[in-house]
Amino acid sequence: EDQVTQSPEALRLQEGESSSLNCSYTVSGLRGLFWYRQDPGKGPEFLFTLYSAGEEKEKERLKATLTKKESFLHITAPKPEDSATYLCAVSRGSTLGRLYFGRGTQLTVWP
Amino acid sequence: DVKVTQSSRYLVKRTGEKVFLECVQDMDHENMFWYRQDPGLGLRLIYFSYDVKMKEKGDIPEGYSVSREKKERFSLILESASTNQTSMYLCASSLGQGDNQPQHFGDGTRLSIL
Numbered sequence: 001e002d003q004v005t006q007s008p009e010a011l012r013l014q015e016g017e018s019s020s021l022n023c024s025y026t027v028s029g030l031r032g033l034f035w036y037r038q039d040p041g042k043g044p045e046f047l048f049t050l051y052s053a054g055e056e057k058e059k060e061r062l063k064a065t066l067t068k069k070e071s072f073l074h075i076t077a078p079k080p081e082d083s084a085t086y087l088c089a090v091s092r093g094s095t096l097g098r099l100y101f102g103r104g105t106q107l108t109v110w111p
Numbered sequence: 112d113v114k115v116t117q118s119s120r121y122l123v124k125r126t127g128e129k130v131f132l133e134c135v136q137d138m139d140h141e142n143m144f145w146y147r148q149d150p151g152l153g154l155r156l157i158y159f160s161y162d163v164k165m166k167e168k169g170d171i172p173e174g175y176s177v178s179r180e181k182k183e184r185f186s187l188i189l190e191s192a193s194t195n196q197t198s199m200y201l202c203a204s205s206l207g208q209g210d211n212q213p214q215h216f217g218d219g220t221r222l223s224i225l
Contacts, residue, residue, distance in 0.1 A: 032211035043115075043201050043216030044154075051211065087154070091212075096161040097142035097205050098169075099214055103153035 003027050006088050006102035013109050016077050021105045023088030024070040033071050034099060035064050036087040044087055078109045113138045115217035117202050123223045130189040132220050134202030141207025143185035144214060145169075145177060147198040154201065160185055161207065192224045 007022045025033070032051050036044035048057040050066040057064045061082065063074040073086055085106045089099040118133035136143065144159040146169075156169030158177040166177050174196060178186040185204075189196055199221050203214040 032213075034213050036216075041219070041221075043203075043218045046213045046215060049211070049213055089214075096159070096167060097207060097212060097214075098144075098156065098159060101154045103151075 003100045004088055004090055004102035006086075006105050008105060009103070010106045011108070013075075013078055013107070015079055015109055015111050018074070018076045018078070020075070021073040021086055021107070022070060023073070023102055025088075025090045025100075027090050027092045027100065029093045031091045031093055033066055034089045034091070035062075035071070035073055036089065038085045038087055038104070075107070078107075080109050080111055083107055083109045113140075113204070113215040115202055115204055115215055117200075117217040117220050119220050120218065121221050121223075123225060124189075124192050125225055126191075126193055128189075128192045130192050130222070130224075132187040132189075132200055132202075132222070134185045134187070134204075134217060135183055136185075136204040136215075137183065138204065138206075138215075139182065140204035140215075141182075142205045142212075142214075143179065144203040144205075145175075145185065145187045146201045146203065147171070148201055148219070149198050157187065194224050196222065197224045198222060 035047040038044040048064045053068045085104045087104045089101040114137045145157045146154045160166045160179040176188045201219045203216045205212040205214045
C-alpha cells in the first residue's frame with residue numbers, strides 16, 4: 001500500500017524554466033513531511049521539514065509548501081546543478097522515527 | 112553537521128559469504144536505519160534501531176540481520192549473501208525524541224554479489 005506518491009517520475013526542464021514537483025500522501029496523523037535531494041551515487045541530502053498545512057520553507061531556488069493532502073517543491077529558474085532526484089518522505093505517530101519514502105522525481109535541467 | 116559514515120563505498124563478495132556493512136554516526140542520535148535502494152523500487156527499509164541493543168524489522172528483513180552494541184554504530188549483516196542482494200545500501204540516523212525528525216544519510220555502499 002503506497003502511502004507516499006511522487007509525480008512526475010521524471011521531469012526535464014530547460015534552464016530558467018520554473019516548475020513544481022508533487023508529493024501526495026495518505027497517512028493519517030502526519031507528524032512531518034521531509035524533502036531530500038539525491039545526486040547519483042550518493043546518499044539523500046536533507047532539504048526541508050514541513051509540519052503543518054500552510055507552512056512554507058525556502059532555500060535558494062527551492063520552495064516547499066504543504067497542504068493536508070500533498071506537498072509541492074517549487075523550483076524557480078532552475079540551473080543545471082539542480083539536476084538530481086528529489087525524494088519526499090512522511091512521518092506519522094508511534095513509528096519510532098521511521099519515515100515512509102516516495103520513489104522520487106528525477107529532475108534534469110539542461111542548458 | 113551530522114556525519115554518517117559507511118565503512119565501504121564499493122564492495123564485491125561471493126555468494127554464500129557472510130557480509131558485514133558498518134555504519135557510524137557522530138551526533139549521538141538515538142535512531143539508526145538500514146535501507147537498500149534499487150532502480151524503480153526506491154528506498155526500502157530493512158531494519159532499524161531506536162536504542163542500543165534494540166532492533167525492529169522493516170519491510171524487507173529476510174536474509175539480513177543487524178547489530179547495535181554501541182549507540183554510534185549500526186551493523187548490517189548478510190548471513191549468506193545471494194545475487195539478489197546486489198544493491199546500494201544506505202545507512203541513516205535521526206535524533207529520536209519523537210516521530211518528526213529528519214533522517215541523515217551516509218553516502219552508501221554499492222554491494223555486488225557474484
